[in-house]
Amino acid sequence: MKSTVSSRSLSGKDLLHKLRAMEPAGSTFDAAEPAPSDVPAPSCTGPGRNELGASVIYKAASWFELLDWRAVFERDQPIEIDLGCGKGSFLLWAANMRRDRNFLGVERLLRRLRRVDRKAVRSRLNNVRLIRLEAAYLVTKLVPDGSVSDYHVLFPDPWPKRRHQARRLISPDFVTELHRTMTLGGTVNCATDHLEYFEWIQRAFQTSGRFAETEPVALPPEARTDFEKEFVAAGKQVYRCQWLKR
Numbered sequence: 001m002k003s004t005v006s007s008r009s010l011s012g013k014d015l016l017h018k019l020r021a022m023e024p025a026g027s028t029f030d031a032a033e034p035a036p037s038d039v040p041a042p043s044c045t046g047p048g049r050n051e052l053g054a055s056v057i058y059k060a061a062s063w064f065e066l067l068d069w070r071a072v073f074e075r076d077q078p079i080e081i082d083l084g085c086g087k088g089s090f091l092l093w094a095a096n097m098r099r100d101r102n103f104l105g106v107e108r109l110l111r112r113l114r115r116v117d118r119k120a121v122r123s124r125l126n127n128v129r130l131i132r133l134e135a136a137y138l139v140t141k142l143v144p145d146g147s148v149s150d151y152h153v154l155f156p157d158p159w160p161k162r163r164h165q166a167r168r169l170i171s172p173d174f175v176t177e178l179h180r181t182m183t184l185g186g187t188v189n190c191a192t193d194h195l196e197y198f199e200w201i202q203r204a205f206q207t208s209g210r211f212a213e214t215e216p217v218a219l220p221p222e223a224r225t226d227f228e229k230e231f232v233a234a235g236k237q238v239y240r241c242q243w244l245k246r
Contacts, residue, residue, distance in 0.1 A: 056120050057113060057130045058104075066144045072129050073102040078149035078183075081106060083135040083169070084156055086225055088116030093223045094152075095120075095128045101149070105130045106138050135169055143181040151178060151188045155227040158194035170201045172208060179210040179245060188243045189216065193231040198239035211243035 058072050069079060078101045085091045085105030095103040105128065107113045113132050120128045131138060135156075156169045170190070178188055188211070192198050205211045224232070231238060 054121070055117050056125070056128050057117050057132065063133070063142070065142075067142045069102075069144075069147060072104070074126055075102065077102045077127065079104060079147065080150040080152065081138075081143075081148055082152045082154070083139070084154070085112075085116060085130070086155075086227065087112055088119055089225050089229075090152065090154060090219075090223050091116065091128065092119055092123060092125065095125045096123065099127055102127050102129070104128075106133060106135050108132060108134050136174060139174070139181060140177045145180055146183055148181050149183055149186045151182070151186075153188065153190045154225050155192055155231075156197075158192060158197035160194065160196070165200075168197070168200070170197075170204050172204050175204050175208045175210070179208065182245045184245060186245045187214070188245075189240070190242070191216075191228065191238060191240045193227075193236045193238055195237075195239060198241070202241060205241075205243045210246055212246055214242045214244045216240035216242040 060067065070076065073079070080094065080098075080101055081104045082091045082094075083106050085107045088105060091103055091105045095101075103125075105113075105116055107116070107130065110132055113130050117130055120130070133142075153169065157167075159165055159167045182188075188205075190198075190201050192201070202213075205213070228238060
């Protein structure tokens with residue numbers, strides 16, 4: 001075990017209805033805001049949108065068709081996806097360090113996404129886009145085959161109670177979907193403070209037979225997510241793993 005100190009099959013419409021039922025009022029799928037299926041055509045396409053101060057939140061014409069990365073990003077570059085980008089600490093650091101790559105941040109909470117959006121615009125990060133969706137839905141329904149270089153799954157909800165474990169993002173089926181959408185040699189980088197969930201993640205990748213475990217990359221303090229900063233300050237151990245697509 002290398003470390004350092006679910007998605008269930010639902011139709012697109014069924015999953016969106018489920019997400020609306022789970023969200024508190026005023027959050028991601030609040031009735032006061034357009035649901036994904038009602039969102040107008042993409043509003044953050046075309047060159048120079050950050051220079052103009054426009055949003056980098058991507059709004060697709062349809063949330064029931066595969067994404068066209070040429071419509072999402074300005075440049076044809078390798079794509080990395082941060083599943084559950086939170087307040088964007090890691091996402092924005094990575095995008096600033098790797099301007100030769102495109103970065104997609106996925107977050108279902110609108111207030112968090114808007115905060116990341118403002119930071120990305122201020123930093124003029126033209127290689128960043130944001131999507132307000134459930135991570136499992138994005139990967140299983142919207143990401144084309146063999147199109148993503150790297151995934152980052154940093155401190156996902158561990159759902160520690162046994163009766164809730166089916167809600168965990170990482171599962172054998174989800175690992176299969178990650179493999180389908182990735183380029184050969186791409187990596188999945190995971191981090192959690194929850195040892196049992198870390199072992200769960202390890203088993204899911206190991207039993208798939210589709211990935212090889214490699215040494216996780218050591219990140220500088222400025223790349224830490226807000227969750228990691230809290231865990232480190234509290235003296236908790238952080239477990240990391242990295243998986244290479246075969």
